Amino acid sequence: MAQLASPPLTRRLATTAPLSRAQERLWFIAAAAPGSPTYNVPLLTRWHEPLDPRALTAALTAVVERHEVLRTTYGLRDGRPLQFVGAPGPVHVEVAARPPEGDGELARHARAPFDLTAGPPLRCAVWQGGPGGDLMLLVVHHIAVDGWSLGALYEDLAEAYGQALGGGTPQLPRLPFQYADFAEWDREISALPAMTERVGARLAQLQNASGDLALGNCPPRRHVPEGDRRGAQHLFTVSGELSRSVEELATSLRATPFVVLFAAFQAVVQRWTGREEFLLGTVAANRAHPAVEELIGFFVNTVPLVCRPEADRSFAQLCTEVRGEAFRSLSHQRLPFEQLTAAAGADPNREPGPLVSVGFVLQNAPAPRLGEQPRFGPPRLLPTGTAKLDVTLTLEYGDDGLLGTVEYDLDRYSEATARQLAGNFSTLLAAAVAAPHTALSALPVTERKPGRLPVTVLDGERRDLTAHFRQRIGVVAGGRDVPQGGEA
Numbered sequence: 001m002a003q004l005a006s007p008p009l010t011r012r013l014a015t016t017a018p019l020s021r022a023q024e025r026l027w028f029i030a031a032a033a034p035g036s037p038t039y040n041v042p043l044l045t046r047w048h049e050p051l052d053p054r055a056l057t058a059a060l061t062a063v064v065e066r067h068e069v070l071r072t073t074y075g076l077r078d079g080r081p082l083q084f085v086g087a088p089g090p091v092h093v094e095v096a097a098r099p100p101e102g103d104g105e106l107a108r109h110a111r112a113p114f115d116l117t118a119g120p121p122l123r124c125a126v127w128q129g130g131p132g133g134d135l136m137l138l139v140v141h142h143i144a145v146d147g148w149s150l151g152a153l154y155e156d157l158a159e160a161y162g163q164a165l166g167g168g169t170p171q172l173p174r175l176p177f178q179y180a181d182f183a184e185w186d187r188e189i190s191a192l193p194a195m196t197e198r199v200g201a202r203l204a205q206l207q208n209a210s211g212d213l214a215l216g217n218c219p220p221r222r223h224v225p226e227g228d229r230r231g232a233q234h235l236f237t238v239s240g241e242l243s244r245s246v247e248e249l250a251t252s253l254r255a256t257p258f259v260v261l262f263a264a265f266q267a268v269v270q271r272w273t274g275r276e277e278f279l280l281g282t283v284a285a286n287r288a289h290p291a292v293e294e295l296i297g298f299f300v301n302t303v304p305l306v307c308r309p310e311a312d313r314s315f316a317q318l319c320t321e322v323r324g325e326a327f328r329s330l331s332h333q334r335l336p337f338e339q340l341t342a343a344a345g346a347d348p349n350r351e352p353g354p355l356v357s358v359g360f361v362l363q364n365a366p367a368p369r370l371g372e373q374p375r376f377g378p379p380r381l382l383p384t385g386t387a388k389l390d391v392t393l394t395l396e397y398g399d400d401g402l403l404g405t406v407e408y409d410l411d412r413y414s415e416a417t418a419r420q421l422a423g424n425f426s427t428l429l430a431a432a433v434a435a436p437h438t439a440l441s442a443l444p445v446t447e448r449k450p451g452r453l454p455v456t457v458l459d460g461e462r463r464d465l466t467a468h469f470r471q472r473i474g475v476v477a478g479g480r481d482v483p484q485g486g487e488a
Contacts, residue, residue, distance in 0.1 A: 007185065007189070009182065009291055011177055011178075014180075016077075017183050019074070020179075021190050021336035021338065021339070022300065025336075026141075026142055027081045033226070037112070037113060037385070038384065040110060040139055040140075041142050041381070043140070043150070044135060044382050046133045046134070047133050047134040047375060048133060051126060051128060053126060054164070056124070056136070056161060057093045059160035059164050060093065060160075061090050062160040062172050063157055064089075064120070067179070068085045068179060069145075069297045070144055072144065072179075074143070075117045094123075094125040099127050106137065121141035121145075122138065125137045125139075138153075148299065150365065150379065151365065151369070152295065153368075162375075177295065190336055199335055199340055202340065203340060206306060206340075209306050210278055210279065212354055213275070215421065218412045219412060229388070230410040231383075231407055231408060231409055234418035236422040236426065237401055237403055237404065238395070238404060240401040242401070242433065243401045245433045246429070255320075256323075257362070258364070259322045259326055261395060262282070264428055264432055265360050265425060266318065267315070267443065268421065277307065277308050280307055280359065281302045282302070282359065282362075284330070285299065285300060286299045286334060288334055301334070302356065303333055303337070305329055306325055307325075309440055310440070311440050312440075313439065313440055319436070337355075358391045359393070360394075361393070363395065383407075387409040387410070390408070391407070391408050393421075423446065428444065
């Protein structure tokens with residue numbers, strides 16, 4: 001395979017630039033579903049001290065001046081989407097001298113759409129005087145930010161706010177590169193013949209695995225624009241004790257916690273679908289150049305991973321397989337997901353359907369460094385009532401353990417399904433970590449006794465489960481057998 005020789009990243013002073021590959025995908029989604037909040041990123045932060053709106057306005061203005069992507073608009077020129085960097089200017093902060101009127105008011109701000117052609121992709125609202133402290137809601141469009149950006153965003157905000165409280169105009173160091181520079185560099189790389197070759201080679205590796213999954217007896221997918229899915233979330237926790245056991249097992253297997261957690265999710269998805277080989281999507285940071293580490297921007301890329309959780313394989317053996325696939329994914333994180341998707345759609349030998357419909361994300365971006373006595377707490381991501389995929393399991397580290405979110409498409413799945421999926425994951429993970437050399441077919445997915453199981457999943461304690469897989473009978477849904485693949 002040809003080597004992917006990267007051109008140098010250079011500083012361009014032009015105020016117009018192409019979109020990065022990742023941005024371009026969001027741009028077309030926004031154009032197909034105008035007004036959708038799917039890619040809003042609403043970050044709710046509680047302050048530990050009374051918030052000074054004047055200082056916050058000055059601080060945000062300094063942050064937006066430092067990071068051009070936060071003052072960038074998007075539009076078409078000669079039929080081609082471009083980004084236009086705006087001049088620095090004051091940032092408006094909406095201030096209410098009262099607490100928010102319930103979750104509904106927060107939700108309205110979180111879901112309010114952005115017009116990417118007319119205004120900057122960031123807005124801020126503040127509510128003062130609440131019993132738990134003042135609240136700040138920053139809403140940023142995903143086209144300008146990702147999870148790894150939050151460290152830079154909140155560190156710069158804290159620094160600039162401290163300067164503003166001192167009475168001066170905040171001054172943040174200039175960055176050697178801006179996101180538009182990365183976008184130019186990213187487009188050059190994606191146009192290289194070696195990139196096209198790599199996309200084709202990776203697609204060949206994914207050829208026999210389908211990402212179009214149905215979990216149990218769900219209705220067919222409704223044909224709506226990708227950014228127009230109605231969604232909801234189910235929240236759950238993984239205890240600190242179990243989280244530490246995951247880390248211990250990962251260390252003993254010379255793997256990462258991602259490998260152990262992803263292996264457990266694979267095993268659960270197999271129980272719901274009956275498939276022995278399938279694709280799940282995960283998210284890679286995709287910050288391939290050291291010069292972009294401090295930048296705010298949208299860098300992440302969706303990476304399809306091949307899953308083969310064979311029923312007679314032990315959990316430890318599955319982790320070893322997942323470790324290899326996860327390592328290989330590092331070399332695939334620069335393959336633009338939309339290029340893979342387009343190539344898959346043009347392949348006459350591939351079944352129609354999405355390349356990925358179920359996702360798994362472990363949020364392990366470094367927390368913002370806010371000092372020993374931070375002025376505000378960590379941001380909390382609010383729901384937007386949408387779903388990016390049919391189902392996505394997201395895990396992030398909390399104070400003691402993991403915080404889990406199952407985001408699901410309301411047209412296909414229910415709260416009961418999401419709750420059951422989370423319970424299956426927690427139960428199987430605990431059993432697998434306690435006895436990693438147990439065959440996958442023997443790992444339980446529910447704490448209920450055999451004979452009292454939900455009708456949508458097979459009991460992990462059934463000794464004939466491997467035979468069921470071998471006979472390509474995967475799940476029992478709605479009281480009837482469903483062929484492998486979960487087709488209703």
